[in-house]
Amino acid sequence: MKCRRCGQRAVLDLKSHNTAFCAPCLFSFMERQVARAIKEHKMFGRKDRILVCVSGGKDSLALWDILLGLGYETAGLYVDLGIEGYSHRSRQKVEAFARKRDLKTFVVSLGEIGVSIEVLARRNRRAECSVCGIVKRHFFNRTAVENGFTVVATGHNLDDEAGRLMGNLLHWQWEYLEKQTPVLPAVGERLVRKVQPLCRLSERETAAYAFLRGIDYVLEECPMSQGATSLRYKEVLNLLEDWMPGIKGNFYHGFLKFREKLKNDLSGPEMRREGEASRVCSSCGFPSLVDPCAFCRLTEPRKAVGRGPER
Amino acid sequence: MSMLSQICYHADMITVLNRQTGKTSELRGPKTVRDLLSALNMVEGAVLVTRKGELLTRDTRVLDGETVEIIPVISGG
Secondary structure, three states: OEOOOOOOEOOEEEHHHOEEEOHHHHHHHHHHHHHHHHHHOOOOOOOOEEEEEOOOOHHHHHHHHHHHHOOOEEEEEEEEOOOOOHHHHHHHHHHHHHHHHOOOEEEEEHHHHOOOHHHHHHHHOOOHHHHHHHHHHHHHHHHHHHOOOOEEEOOOOHHHHHHHHHHHHHOOOHHHHHHOOOEEOOEOOOEOEEEOOOOOOOHHHHHHHHHHOOOOOOOOOOHHHOOOHHHHHHHHHHHHHHHOOOHHHHHHHHHHHHHHHHHHHOOHHHHHHHHHHHOEOOOOOOEOOOOOOHHHHHHOHHHOOOOOOOO | OOOHHHOOOOOOOEEEEEOOOOOEEEEOOOEEHHHHHHHOOOOHHHEEEEEOOEEOOOOOEEOOOOEEEEEEOOOOO
8 A cells, every 4th residue: 555645655544534644644644633633723822831741651642742843832741640560661651752852741649649549439439530530630730830831731532532422422421521622721820721632633543653753652551441431432433433434533523513503502611611710629729610629529538428448 | 581582483374463462363364454453353443553563554465474463552541
C-alpha cells in the first residue's frame, strides 16, 4: 500500500479516511488534525501557557510532542496515584520523555496526603476509575492555578470520547452529556480552561505516532482498569468501526454538532462552571458546586459517605 | 534474557508476539495482515502490527518463518 500523499510505502492505513500515509505524511496529517481541533473549538492561542497532563501513556505523550511541534508553550504534569509498580513505571516514562527534550514537569503525588486510589475507592465505595478521575481533575486544575497556566490539556482521543458518549447515552446521563465537550471554558481565576486537542484522532493513530516517533510509553494497562465498562464500549465501537469505517467519528462529532444546536435549550457546561465558580469549597478553597468539593469529600475520612473498612 | 530470545521459532509458521501480554502464537502462512488479525479474532482498529520494527498495513503479506508483533492500542479505564 502506498502513501496517498507522496507515493512512498505507507505505514498506516486509515479506513475511516479512506487513505494511507507514510511516516512523515502521517505526522503532518496528525498535526493538522490537532491544529484544526484547536482552531475549531477555540481551545487556546499562542499567548496561553498550557499544562499538559501526562500519564506516561501513548496519548498524553503524543499530545505533548505534537503541541511542542506546533510551537506552543507547555509544561507537563504527572499525578502519581500510588498504584503499586504501575505508577512508578509510568512516572519513569514521563520523566524520561521530559528529560530528553529538556521540558519542565510537575509531579504531584497522592501519597503525600497519605492515601491511595485503592483506599479512597474502598472508603467511599466507588469504582477506582471514578475516584481516579476526581483526584486527577482536582490536581490538574490546582497545579495550573497555582503555577500560572491558562489551559489544562489532556490526551483524551476520539475513542475515549466516543466510548464515553456511548456510556452516557446508554444510561441517559444528561448531566454528563452536558459536560461532554472538547473545551470546558475557564471561569473566574481558580477554574482554568480544559481542552482535549486529540478529539479528532483515534487511539490507533496516536499509538502509531508514538511508535514512529520513538516515544517510549507505558504499554501495560492500568491494573485498576481491568474489566472497566469504558473498555467494553471501546470494543463495541471498534467492531462497528470495522463494519462501517468512519462511524466512530460520525457518532462523536455528530453529537458535538447536535449539542451545539441544542445549546440554547441546555443549561450548558459554561453555566454549570459559572455555578462552580460562584461557590467555593470551604476545605480546599477551589470552586465547586457542592461544599466540600468532590475531592475533599473523597480524601477527608470524616466527611466521607458510606465509608467501608480500611485495610 | 529478552522476551523475543525466549521464543522457540518454527520456520514453517508465522510467529505472533503480543507486546502487551508477552504471549506468542503461531499461524500457518502466508497471510496478509488483515487475514492474520481475522484468524486471531482481532479488530484492525484495536491494534498495530509490526515486523522488524516497521509498521505494517493491512495488505502486507507475512510469510512462514517471519515474526510479527501485535501492539494493542486500547487504553484507559
